[in-house]
Amino acid sequence: MSDVSFTPRAASVTTETALTRRIVIGVVMILIAVLLFAPLIAVFAEALRSGWAASLEGLASPDAQAAIRLTLIVAAIAVPLNAAFGIAAAWAITKFDFRGKALLITLIDLPFSVSPVVAGLALVMLFGTNSWLGAWLIAHDLKVVFAFPGIVLATMFVTFPFVARELIPVMMEQGRAEEEAALTLGASGWRTFFTVTLPNIRWALLYGVLLCNARAMGEFGAVAVISGKIRGETTTMPIMIEMLYNEYLSVAAFSLAAVLALLALLTLLLKSLLEWRYAGLLAATRRH
Amino acid sequence: MFVQIEEIAKEFGNQRALHPVSLSIPSGALIALLGPSGSGKTTLLRILAGLEFPTSGRVMFDALDATGLSVQDRRAGFVFQHYALFRHMTVFENVAYGLRARTRGERPAEAEIGRRVNRLLDLIQLPDIGARYPSQLSGGQRQRVALARALAIEPRMLLLDEPFGALDAKVRKELRQGLREIHDTTGLTTVFVTHDQEEALELADLVVVMSMGRIEQVGKPSDIRANPASDFVRAFTAA
Numbered sequence: 001m002s003d004v005s006f007t008p009r010a011a012s013v014t015t016e017t018a019l020t021r022r023i024v025i026g027v028v029m030i031l032i033a034v035l036l037f038a039p040l041i042a043v044f045a046e047a048l049r050s051g052w053a054a055s056l057e058g059l060a061s062p063d064a065q066a067a068i069r070l071t072l073i074v075a076a077i078a079v080p081l082n083a084a085f086g087i088a089a090a091w092a093i094t095k096f097d098f099r100g101k102a103l104l105i106t107l108i109d110l111p112f113s114v115s116p117v118v119a120g121l122a123l124v125m126l127f128g129t130n131s132w133l134g135a136w137l138i139a140h141d142l143k144v145v146f147a148f149p150g151i152v153l154a155t156m157f158v159t160f161p162f163v164a165r166e167l168i169p170v171m172m173e174q175g176r177a178e179e180e181a182a183l184t185l186g187a188s189g190w191r192t193f194f195t196v197t198l199p200n201i202r203w204a205l206l207y208g209v210l211l212c213n214a215r216a217m218g219e220f221g222a223v224a225v226i227s228g229k230i231r232g233e234t235t236t237m238p239i240m241i242e243m244l245y246n247e248y249l250s251v252a253a254f255s256l257a258a259v260l261a262l263l264a265l266l267t268l269l270l271k272s273l274l275e276w277r278y279a280g281l282l283a284a285t286r287r288h
Numbered sequence: 289m290f291v292q293i294e295e296i297a298k299e300f301g302n303q304r305a306l307h308p309v310s311l312s313i314p315s316g317a318l319i320a321l322l323g324p325s326g327s328g329k330t331t332l333l334r335i336l337a338g339l340e341f342p343t344s345g346r347v348m349f350d351a352l353d354a355t356g357l358s359v360q361d362r363r364a365g366f367v368f369q370h371y372a373l374f375r376h377m378t379v380f381e382n383v384a385y386g387l388r389a390r391t392r393g394e395r396p397a398e399a400e401i402g403r404r405v406n407r408l409l410d411l412i413q414l415p416d417i418g419a420r421y422p423s424q425l426s427g428g429q430r431q432r433v434a435l436a437r438a439l440a441i442e443p444r445m446l447l448l449d450e451p452f453g454a455l456d457a458k459v460r461k462e463l464r465q466g467l468r469e470i471h472d473t474t475g476l477t478t479v480f481v482t483h484d485q486e487e488a489l490e491l492a493d494l495v496v497v498m499s500m501g502r503i504e505q506v507g508k509p510s511d512i513r514a515n516p517a518s519d520f521v522r523a524f525t526a527a
Contacts, residue, residue, distance in 0.1 A: 177372035180339055183359045184366040185386035185441055195385075199376040 043261055047254035058244075058252030059259065066232045067240035068259065070151070074236060075216040078155040082216075083209050086163025091197075093164075094171035095179070105168075111160050119157050120225025123150060146228030151236065154222035159212045166208030170201055206274065214267045218260065289350055289444045289477050290315040291336065296345035298331050305331045306501045308345060313494075318471050319479045320488035323498035324524070329481045330449055332498075336479065337447050338362040349444065365438030365476075367448040371430045373422040379433050380405055380418035386441035408436040411470065428459040435470065446471070448480035452487065464491055485525045489513065497521050 016024075047055050058064060089108055093101060111119065127144040128134045137144055144150045178200065182192040198205075220238040227234035235243065237260050244253035291313040298306040306328045313319055321329035334340040336347065338359035346355045354362065374382050383405045387396055396404065409415050412432040422430055431451060438446060451467065452460040468491060471478050482488050488495045489509040497504045497512065497520075505517035516522035 177368050177370060178374055180359075181366065181368055181372040181374070181437075182385065182389070184337055184339070184362075184364060185389055185437065186360045186363070187385070187389040188360065191389055196374055 040261060043254055043257050046250065047258040049254075050251050054251050055255035055258070058249070058255040061252065063232045063235070064240060064244075064252065064256055067235050067237045067256065070148075070235070071217050071237040071260075074148075074151055074155050075213055077152050078159060078216050079209060079213045082156055082159055082212055083163050083205065085160065086167060086208060086212075087201075087205070089164040090167035090171050090201075093168055095176055108161050108164050111158050116154075116158050116219065116221030117225055120154055120222035123154055123157065123222070123226050127153075145226060146230065146234060148234070150226040151223050151234060154226045155216050155219050158219050158222050159216045162212035162215060163205065163208035166204045166211070167201055170204040171197075174200055203275075207271065210267050210271050214264045217263055291445065291477060292346075292348040292351070293332070293336075294346040294348065296332070296335060296342045296347065298328070298335065298340065299343045304501055306335075306342070309501075309503045311496060311503060311506065313477060313479065315477055316475050317477060318468070318491065318493045319477075320492035320495045321479060321481045321498060322483070322485060322488040322495055322524075323504075324483055326500070327498040328501040329496075329498045333447050333449055333479060333481050336445075337364045337366050339366075363441060363444045365441060365443030365446045367431070367434045367438050367446070367451050369450045369453055371422075371434040373430055373434060373437070375422050377421075378418060379409070379414075379420050379422070379425070382422070382433060383408055383418075383437045383440050385437065404440065405436075408440055411439070411473075412436045412466070426459075427455050428463060431455065431463060432466065435467070439470075439474070443476065445477040445479065446474075448478070450481055450483070452482070452484075460487075467491065489525065497524065499524070 093105060124145050125131060126133060127137060127150065129138060178196050179192050182196045218238055223236055224239055227239060229235055229239055237256055241253050241256050244256065293309060293311040295308040295310055296306060297308045321332060323329045331340060335342050338357060346353055348354060374385065384401050387401050387404065409418060412435060414429060414432055425433065452463055464487065492509065494506065495509055495512050496506050499520050505512060505521045512521065512525055516525060
């Protein structure tokens with residue numbers, strides 16, 4: 001037995017050697033730099049290639065202004081609606097037992113797996129002139145396809161899963177006991193929701209809403225199909241960017257792209273800011 | 289309040305959690321529902337609270353049919369197995385929750401709420417923890433806060449689901465005594481669920497031994513020790 005010798009290890013068993021660690025961290029850093037950071041820099045560099053004045057001029061055109069306005073309005077409608085639907089879906093899935101629950105969970109993910117172009121085409125088929133629903137809508141002077149409602153619908157379809165996906169795991173983990181406690185203490189269903197459920201899911205909800213918002217503003221495929229790309233009317237920012245780019249208006253295209261990227265960065269900044277501001281509260285109210 | 293359970297049965301899908309069971313709980317008694325897991329004791333407790341509704345049978349409170357009464361209207365103080373304290377509220381707000389949830393006409397004034405909450409915190413012998421969050425309390429403290437929160441609504445009865453299950457032996461003994469004292473002070477009809485025969489026999493006035501969704505025996509601890517009604521009761525209470 002004496003030939004078996006133990007060399008004491010300085011570090012714990014889960015710690016890799018310094019070299020391995022450096023390689024892994026280095027690879028991740030390079031990937032982030034090349035895949036995420038460089039393109040972002042490129043967009044801003046290209047936008048400002050001919051100076052501030054030129055890019056502001058590109059943004060000031062009526063079409064660009066209309067696109068920015070449309071994108072913000074669409075997000076302002078689609079995101080709150082999807083937040084409400086997401087809460088309802090997560091609530092139904094985590095608090096009740098019913099037939100078809102597994103199917104519902106699968107269906108919620110459908111927009112993630114279906115190509116947005118297919119979603120757009122499906123909506124055109126459903127609400128276009130060839131369907132009975134479309135015919136009925138046109139008979140009542142309601143335009144969905146190639147119009148504002150269609151854009152909102154397409155955006156909602158594509159961004160539907162974000163809020164629900166964030167909420168379901170959190171609500172599963174928390175269970176029903178706190179809600180039941182509120183009910184036994186005499187609180188109504190709504191009061192229970194607003195004073196117990198909502199505060200418990202607020203961080204997941206916020207995160208879901210922010211992701212949903214970023215995606216809603218950036219959606220291209222589904223909106224491209226259903227909007228009909230009517231310049232100044234149904235062109236959202238991503239569509240307008242593509243049109244400008246195809247017309248070789250590179251500075252205008254990249255300026256608008258930079259604004260879109262800034263809106264996304266702002267969203268992330270807002271999230272980090274809230275997390276930082278409420279870090280103490282977050283830690284205190286974490287699981288018992 | 290005096291409670292009668294008349295031929296209560298409960299099915300979950302195809303599974304029978306409770307065969308028709310009947311039980312009378314005298315006003316002011318301290319009752320233990322004792323049995324192994326899956327015996328239906330927690331289901332029976334939740335039916336009393338209005339958190340579950342029976343497939344058939346009736347629940348009577350003071351000889352009035354309460355079977356269809358909503359959970360809010362039952363005014364049963366319920367202490368959950370893992371306490372279910374509201375993690376985003378301070379202890380004070382937890383205890384005040386039931387008072388604040390009342391309709392405007394019945395809601396006490398803010399000063400009165402403060403007084404009542406402080407009195408309850410005194411009762412559970414934790415007068416200085418109102419500003420803390422549940423995550424900053426020990427298991428025993430959480431259990432007592434859950435008890436204070438349940439008492440705040442001036443309940444008609446007190447229901448406790450495995451109230452000492454998650455605590456270590458020493459704390460459990462202390463809190464057992466605490467529950468007895470609170471029961472004797474308030475005079476509330478109290479039902480607690482446990483799988484610990486020692487706890488049931490030591491603490492309760494009346495022990496209800498359950499197995500497989502049926503009531504095996506109801507009796508005073510001394511009766512159950514002296515004359516177990518079945519082999520199951522003998523084996524389970526001897527353990």
